[in-house]
Amino acid sequence: MNRREVLQRVAALVGGTISAPAVFAVLDGHAQTPTPDWKPSALGKDELAVVEQVVDIMLPRTDTPGALDVGVPAFIDGMLKEVYSQQARDHFRQGLQYFDAAARKEYRKPFVGLERSRQRALVQRFHDVGIAVERTEGERKQKALVQQVRAAAMLPQRTQSAPVTHPRSFILTVKELALLGFFTSRPGATQVLQYAAIPGTYHGCLPVNQAGNGKRWAT
Amino acid sequence: MDKNIYDAIVVGTGISGGWAAKELTQKGLKTLVLDRGRMVRHGEYPTTTEDPWQLAHGNKPTAQELGRQAKQARTGYVVTPASRHWFVDDIDNPYEEDYRFDWIRGYHVGGRSIMWGRQSYRWSEMDFEGNAQDGVAVDWPIRYADVAPWYDHVETFIGVSGQNEGLAQLPDGKFLPPMELNCVEQEFQRKLKDKFGRALTIGRAAHLTGPLAHDESPQRSSCRYRNMCIRGCPFGAYFSSNASTLPAAQKTGNMTLVPNAIVYELIYDEKQGRASGVRVLDAETGAQTDYFARVIFLCASTFGSTQIMLNSISQRFPNGFGNDSGELGCNIMDHHLGSGASATVDGFDDRYYSGRRPNGFYVPRYRNLGKDKRDYLRGFGYQGGAARAGWSSLQNASELGEALKQKAQAPGPWTIGMGGFGEILPHHDNRVTLDRGRKDKFGLPILRFDARLRDNELRMRRDMINDAAEMLEAAGYRDVRIVDEEYGIGLGIHEMGTARMGRDPKTSVLNAWNQVHACKNVYVTDGACMTSSACQNPSLTYMALTARAASHAVEELKRRNL
Numbered sequence: 001m002n003r004r005e006v007l008q009r010v011a012a013l014v015g016g017t018i019s020a021p022a023v024f025a026v027l028d029g030h031a032q033t034p035t036p037d038w039k040p041s042a043l044g045k046d047e048l049a050v051v052e053q054v055v056d057i058m059l060p061r062t063d064t065p066g067a068l069d070v071g072v073p074a075f076i077d078g079m080l081k082e083v084y085s086q087q088a089r090d091h092f093r094q095g096l097q098y099f100d101a102a103a104r105k106e107y108r109k110p111f112v113g114l115e116r117s118r119q120r121a122l123v124q125r126f127h128d129v130g131i132a133v134e135r136t137e138g139e140r141k142q143k144a145l146v147q148q149v150r151a152a153a154m155l156p157q158r159t160q161s162a163p164v165t166h167p168r169s170f171i172l173t174v175k176e177l178a179l180l181g182f183f184t185s186r187p188g189a190t191q192v193l194q195y196a197a198i199p200g201t202y203h204g205c206l207p208v209n210q211a212g213n214g215k216r217w218a219t
Numbered sequence: 220m221d222k223n224i225y226d227a228i229v230v231g232t233g234i235s236g237g238w239a240a241k242e243l244t245q246k247g248l249k250t251l252v253l254d255r256g257r258m259v260r261h262g263e264y265p266t267t268t269e270d271p272w273q274l275a276h277g278n279k280p281t282a283q284e285l286g287r288q289a290k291q292a293r294t295g296y297v298v299t300p301a302s303r304h305w306f307v308d309d310i311d312n313p314y315e316e317d318y319r320f321d322w323i324r325g326y327h328v329g330g331r332s333i334m335w336g337r338q339s340y341r342w343s344e345m346d347f348e349g350n351a352q353d354g355v356a357v358d359w360p361i362r363y364a365d366v367a368p369w370y371d372h373v374e375t376f377i378g379v380s381g382q383n384e385g386l387a388q389l390p391d392g393k394f395l396p397p398m399e400l401n402c403v404e405q406e407f408q409r410k411l412k413d414k415f416g417r418a419l420t421i422g423r424a425a426h427l428t429g430p431l432a433h434d435e436s437p438q439r440s441s442c443r444y445r446n447m448c449i450r451g452c453p454f455g456a457y458f459s460s461n462a463s464t465l466p467a468a469q470k471t472g473n474m475t476l477v478p479n480a481i482v483y484e485l486i487y488d489e490k491q492g493r494a495s496g497v498r499v500l501d502a503e504t505g506a507q508t509d510y511f512a513r514v515i516f517l518c519a520s521t522f523g524s525t526q527i528m529l530n531s532i533s534q535r536f537p538n539g540f541g542n543d544s545g546e547l548g549c550n551i552m553d554h555h556l557g558s559g560a561s562a563t564v565d566g567f568d569d570r571y572y573s574g575r576r577p578n579g580f581y582v583p584r585y586r587n588l589g590k591d592k593r594d595y596l597r598g599f600g601y602q603g604g605a606a607r608a609g610w611s612s613l614q615n616a617s618e619l620g621e622a623l624k625q626k627a628q629a630p631g632p633w634t635i636g637m638g639g640f641g642e643i644l645p646h647h648d649n650r651v652t653l654d655r656g657r658k659d660k661f662g663l664p665i666l667r668f669d670a671r672l673r674d675n676e677l678r679m680r681r682d683m684i685n686d687a688a689e690m691l692e693a694a695g696y697r698d699v700r701i702v703d704e705e706y707g708i709g710l711g712i713h714e715m716g717t718a719r720m721g722r723d724p725k726t727s728v729l730n731a732w733n734q735v736h737a738c739k740n741v742y743v744t745d746g747a748c749m750t751s752s753a754c755q756n757p758s759l760t761y762m763a764l765t766a767r768a769a770s771h772a773v774e775e776l777k778r779r780n781l
Contacts, residue, residue: 202574211571
């Protein structure tokens with residue numbers, strides 16, 4: 001039975017004796033973890049090593065799987081290759097080089113050669129700076145908009161987004177991509193967070209511990 | 220030739236075409252239903268069961284996909300692996316824009332009834348009277364009482380969940396049980412009433428929240444709260460042509476449905492003074508076929524129908540079909556959106572929800588009602604919602620490592636946001652024309668748009684932002700942020716008005732029954748017919764006007780007037 005036939009049958013079955021969730025279970029796919037012989041195509045080997053260690057620091061294995069367990073580096077490589085523009089890809093790689101250069105300058109070693117505690121400190125520092133920069137930029141834009149709305153009797157029709165003055169930093173881009181790859185992976189969505197493919201009902205105001213298992217919903 | 224003769228032809232299978240097909244076939248007419256796109260039967264929704272980990276790239280479009288669907292992607296949410304197959308390829312289906320213009324659409328059986336937002340609101344008496352009272356454009360040739368029974372008819376058949384509120388500006392309807400507001404929305408509802416005397420109600424949405432009042436749609440069942448509607452619903456829980464009207468039409472045995480059939484011209488019989496049929500191009504083979512019928516319903520979408528009419532040149536209609544008034548292609552309207560505010564809500568940390576409600580709250584229009592007078596005409600409604608922040612908000616979290624994972628597991632802070640849907644006034648110079656110098660891959664001339672917001676909308680937009688911020692602040696919420704996003708007319712995907720109804724053939728294209736003034740056996744019942752835009756989502760009104768027009772057509776055929 002191919003996918004289309006399954007779906008047609010599902011439509012026919014709804015309301016019948018077989019519960020729809022049981023039918024849907026057949027369709028569950030696999031997590032898109034890479035095979036052992038997988039090789040990056042957007043990143044070089046050394047670049048990949050940096051990304052691997054950064055995402056491991058950001059989302060480590062604990063009592064639940066971590067970023068490396070669910071294939072986040074391969075996910076990021078795929079995003080860079082297929083989703084990012086050449087310009088965004090270049091920016092990412094330049095940011096990576098800049099980040100690695102900071103490690104070399106400070107410790108005379110590449111990032112991947114540092115002890116884990118130093119790696120963590122460096123990642124955290126770049127991360128905190130990136131967040132502060134984006135927050136400041138956000139506040140500046142918000143203030144400008146508030147002033148414009150206060151002052152003008154009518155607003156201009158905005159037809160284009162404002163040019164990006166501060167493209168996101170390397171560390172924050174890795175974080176953004178790691179969060180996306182991790183929480184859309186099956187372990188991330190179902191073991192770290194909670195996910196219901198077919199909730200069946202809606203309850204708008206429950207005690208947290210009665211909303212499924214009380215964790216944050218993946219979607 | 221005989222096999223190409225029918226009682227009726229319906230062009231298009233979206234929200235309006237599906238209704239025309241159902242009503243005409245159920246009233247006994249042998250009806251040919253044409254759609255320019257591929258066949259989609261109910262249930263044939265390829266991504267409808269995909270879990271997040273089954274969608275490539277976290278459901279982000281590739282650079283190549285964005286390149287092919289650059290205009291569709293202006294929405295920000297439709298060009299994704301989960302739903303991009305419902306939207307046109309912009310390179311194969313080009314249009315020109317003198318000013319940013321967003322024509323967001325899909326070519327397949329069911330049309331945008333598969334991807335629509337499902338919000339279903341009645342228009343009120345003041346919406347039909349507005350033009351006459353304000354001296355704007357032309358008067359609607361109908362009033363609320365003309366449409367009310369058809370709203371009843373449509374709501375009963377499709378199933379609309381909602382709450383009756385007894386508001387003059389947003390008439391009550393025949394509703395299935397309302398979906399629930401969440402904790403924060405309930406609180407906001409009380410505060411708006413107390414502090415501003417404004418209403419907030421759960422969105423009225425074409426979802427089944429209980430059994431339908433009829434047994435004509437056994438293929439449909441109740442909403443499972445997956446909120447993956449844009450992919451197509453295997454439960455048939457929300458209204459689409461595919462799940463609802465087309466199966467009903469099919470059941471009569473009177474429908475012949477032909478996909479991949481691009482209607483590019485109406486055939487006008489100069490001797491008889493009527494339309495005799497349509498010219499069709501097969502989208503796959505390029506073969507040309509003429510089909511004939513006594514009555515023709517154009518339901519090809521606002522600009523789809525307008526394009527066919529502009530392309531139908533005859534001795535009688537040298538400027539486009541039925542275009543004696545010169546209004547064909549003019550008066551483009553939409554709902555302007557992207558302006559509003561959001562905030563963070565303290566408290567309710569011990570409260571959450573379960574299920575993904577495919578719906579939000581609605582704040583009905585309150586501006587320019589009663590004694591309220593603004594420096595613009597008409598008004599806007601808000602659509603919004605409250606939720607606990609999802610994992611993507613962790614981008615701004617200061618934690619990393621184990622602490623980040625721990626933070627991720629707990630539900631995020633409550634946030635609330637709302638954006639206005641504003642009425643656009645009909646403006647003669649907001650128009651679409653046929654660019655005969657440029658052809659698409661089928662050799663058909665493409666559309667050229669020239670439309671922009673005018674002073675009335677831009678003044679209203681300021682209120683849309685200020686009022687949202689004011690209400691959120693008054694409710695005691697913190698970190699109130701305002702937004703004014705990029706917008707091109709069409710982005711609301713509520714485009715309408717290019718073959719408007721009116722009382723006078725000199726200033727309008729259609730009469731009170733959606734008939735072309737100068738050619739009564741052609742009905743146009745999609746968004747093209749609209750004389751004003753109100754601020755409510757328009758689909759329910761298209762359905763009601765279509766059902767009303769179909770009934771009229773059948774009566775007129777019986778009376779031998781067509």
